[in-house]
């Protein structure tokens with residue numbers, strides 16, 4: 001990794017330069033919130049955003065996407081083309097950069113997903129540092145920083161940006177489009193100070209000790225019944241999650257039924273039929289079993305495969321949940337929870 | 347973009363795991379009112395040559411305009427060039443398949459998943475227990491054992507159905523009851539006038555079998571309720587937990603560990619299973 005300094009008032013040059021070659025997507029204001037959208041110009045870019053309603057995953061795996069066109073006669077594939085324009089995602093917080101890496105494990109690992117892969121390869125990531133909001137708990141997982149998974153990372157030092165350059169492409173674009181200078185020893189010091197202030201601004205990290213073990217040991221805990229009572233099964237937590245990757249696949253016929261398209265849409269393990277099979281069996285019929293499964297998979301199932309939890313502490317689900325269910329509380333409740341035997345003994 | 351290892355990955359032409367290969371239906375046999383046996387042949391020569399499976403693996407049957415359904419391969423790996431599927435009419439995809447005719451073309455993806463540890467089972471006795479449609483994946487194992495019968499010790503098959511008319515492969519299995527190289531026992535929950543065999547749950551048959559616990563593998567497939575009881579019987583016969591293999595049915599879409607539907611405990615049935623040994627399975631929450 002190498003580093004450059006860019007003056008803040010030079011940043012629009014970079015955005016304009018990139019726009020000549022790429023579709024540039026970044027956080028823009030929408031009402032009281034922020035969303036990722038294609039920028040019309042550098043003025044739209046709001047690097048002071050707290051979070052976006054939807055995470056960046058939608059640019060790699062859209063909520064609904066065609067995975068192939070088919071002809072019904074003789075069951076033939078017509079094409080499997082992927083729409084993957086050259087794109088820059090400008091302004092991604094460390095939590096979300098980590099989120100993409102967790103998605104990568106699933107979609108770029110064993111038997112890679114060609115659609116996700118094509119978009120990932122055609123998308124440059126420009127990361128940017130942030131300030132914790134009251135729903136952030138990334139410090140629990142170490143996802144408040146990121147060392148991989150971006151091309152360029154901007155750290156705001158006040159009048160200028162301390163820029164980490166990860167990829168050849170990132171280096172090339174900086175050289176080409178914006179005036180920058182070498183870092184000095186003093187810049188590094190300033191960067192460390194900003195980092196220290198950032199780290200100090202978090203509340204105490206969540207107690208996540210022995211979480212997988214507790215999830216197993218307290219699998220029958222009444223905590224889950226109580227959460228099941230509250231959960232509305234709306235799936236909002238999954239939709240806004242930067243690491244929820246589950247999907248459903250559907251065939252949509254053209255009006256003449258001669259052809260059609262196979263589409264995939266985001267799905268959620270919170271939905272009632274998610275684990276339903278033919279002949280009436282449903283492996284997670286109750287809401288409590290589904291809430292539990294979501295936590296169980298994120299904090300243990302995924303971990304058992306990839307050695308990381310499937311959560312980056314972005315706080316989006318906390319804000320989206322109408323029933324007020326959120327990971328810090330669920331985890332705290334589980335840490336303190338009694339098992340069913342203990343409850344019975346009381 | 348750069349990978350987690352920090353290196354730029356060269357663009358590689360990715361094999362599309364969602365793209366079905368076309369297969370022609372070469373024969374259809376009515377097994378019962380609701381189940382048919384389909385024999386398929388992949389049309390593309392290259393995919394046909396590449397296709398090789400182990401007993402217990404499944405394919406995704408793909409019918410464009412309707413959807414996809416995971417179905418176990420019933421034929422033995424040795425039956426090269428052809429794939430047999432034993433399919434119950436259960437809904438959209440299986441219904442559409444049932445309405446098809448010989449010569450029609452469907453799509454196939456796979457084979458997927460982990461099957462039974464055939465090589466490891468060699469040299470041992472095998473006790474197979476099937477309930478209802480659970481015979482479909484076990485049929486592949488039975489056929490494979492049949493092909494290499496000399497490599498195994500005693501082979502016992504306990505197969506329970508609700509009624510005699512629902513017994514799959516009935517004629518073949520009734521004949522097998524007279525073979526001495528397979529110990530085949532059929533039972534039904536409710537007998538009818540054609541039935542002279544056993545009546546009662548498949549677990550009842552355990553009273554009449556002898557098991558050498560030091561050298562026996564168990565294999566179980568059936569409806570979700572069955573596992574607990576059959577496993578208990580096998581454990582009573584002192585078969586080690588890690589020598590009992592179970593095959594699970596879960597909802598599945600992709601077959602390649604991505605869509606998330608088939609989660610069972612901390613595993614996915616499509617890539618980590620559908621066959622698990624019981625020692626693994628008992629550590630999977632909500633599995634049994």
Ligand SMILES: Cc1cc2nc3c(=O)[nH]c(=O)nc-3n(C[C@H](O)[C@H](O)[C@H](O)COP(=O)(O)OP(=O)(O)OC[C@H]3O[C@@H](n4cnc5c(N)ncnc54)[C@H](O)[C@@H]3O)c2cc1C
Pocket residue numbers: 273276277278279280404413414415416417418419431432433434435436437438439440441479482483594595596597598620
């Ligand atoms: C590894 C594996 C191996 C299998 N092997 C075989 C086999 O060898 N032979 C065989 O016949 N079957 C097998 N199955 C089962 C088979 O996959 C299902 O019967 C099949 O997927 C049904 O698909 P369908 O489109 O025909 O039915 P669908 O139309 O999908 O549904 C059938 C029924 O399921 C229920 N259902 C479906 N979707 C929902 C939902 N969203 N919410 C609530 N209920 C719903 C409904 O009651 C519906 O009537 C296997 C399954 C797995 C996982």
